[in-house]
Amino acid sequence: MKRYITSLIIIILVFASAGCGQSDNPAENLVVKTTYDYPVAMDIHSIIHESDVIVVGKYVKYHSSWNMARDPNDINKEDPNLYVEGKVFEFEVDKYLYGKGDSLILVNHKYKHEGIIDERYIEPVLGESVVLFLQKGVFNQYYGAMQPFQFKLKNNHLAVMSNLTQVKEAFKKSISLNELISAIGKQGLSD
């Protein structure tokens, strides 16, 4: 009887300690998943509609990095609690297809959110001819009007640049530069 009670106490203690162990570090069992809401286009007309400028040109130089997350009371100050890295590149404009601006502009790309690379980010290739659909932001920078906003320009045809599977599928048929210019004209826009 005594041996039975002793065994029972040992069994109870073993199970109790196992339960304590499982709750010691709950954070170690947690997966962290972040998803974002941003505008996605399935056709060229939607991107044209959202753009302040549409330019042909090339990235020429990496300019700087900065914290895109700002103090809501003064955007000249960074958000002290959030770091979202933006990479800014200098872009040489050969031609404005829509809108007006300088021949050298700054284009911001969201690079990392708290250290994790954004799924949309594509490292610009310097010297490669591209068409960009941009909106005007603060600090004299432009940024992508929506996803996608970058197209490689080769032999007068645009090929989409995107990491998003559905976007690549929607834009798999390349559009010619003349077709784009015509589409811009049809929307009542002009350079």
Next chain:
Amino acid sequence: MKLKKVSVLSIVLILIMMGATANAYTLKEYKWKKSSPDSTLHVYLKWGDRLDDVPESVIAQGFSNAISDWNSSQSHIKYYTTTSSSKNILNSYTLMNDNEYGYCTVYYDSITKYISYFEAYVNAGNRNISKSNVARSAAAHELGHSYGLGDLTTGVAIMNGNRDRTRIYTPQTDDINGVNAHYR
């Protein structure tokens, strides 16, 4: 001949109906833990530091409306705001020079896939956020992720990134179907 025409028409009608009722929603691997398929789980949410003293702000109102919209469209998970302690947070951030509307971070158990808590943010720096219903649309989208819904690029759905945010700002049939399917 008449029978053949009727058969072809019937097949066409059936195919159209199948297309009309096809669901587009996608589901994440995580979900809230309910005690049973028919039960309702009540979850409490706390305002973050950027929204706790501005209930009249566009984004706070957006979240409040989105909570009400989701609560009235399904019975599985009901959200309530509280001033008491909660790890589920609703907040805003100010991201400049990007078209992002918001984000949702969900923390869930790696083995059971049950949600532990989440944080939903709407971007006050988006230049469209003050337009009619846009903040509400963004808030509803982020809350959709907190239920376990994934992103879409087509269809009439709050989870569709291609949606007109001034017109689609409440959970749509496809979104509700997704939540119902996830918590069946």
